[in-house]
Amino acid sequence: MSLSGVGNSTAGTLIADGLKSLLTSQKNKPATKGDLENLKEVIIGRYHPIKNLPPKLDGTKPFYDIIINEVIYF
Numbered sequence: 633m634s635l636s637g638v639g640n641s642t643a644g645t646l647i648a649d650g651l652k653s654l655l656t657s658q659k660n661k662p663a664t665k666g667d668l669e670n671l672k673e674v675i676i677g678r679y680h681p682i683k684n685l686p687p688k689l690d691g692t693k694p695f696y697d698i699i700i701n702e703v704i705y706f
Contacts, residue, residue, distance in 0.1 A: 679704070 663671075679695040682703065687693045692705035 679706075 676698070678699055679697055682694040682696055685694040685703070688705055694703050694705055696702075697704050
């Protein structure tokens with residue numbers, strides 16, 4: 633194993649990774665933790681509508697609050 637061989641190997645790896653990054657479209661790149669957290673916030677909002685409970689007489693509809701684990705009417 634020589635120093636020039638290590639340098640060539642490193643240069644080849646950097647070039648290959650750079651080309652792979654440039655040629656991969658944005659929608660085909662892997663998701664990051666930040667991307668997943670943003671998606672989670674959009675999907676898992678705090679209030680979820682409850683479809684099998686009727687609205688109150690005043691017209692407010694039931695929602696489940698996942699933070700305090702209770703049914704709330706809005």
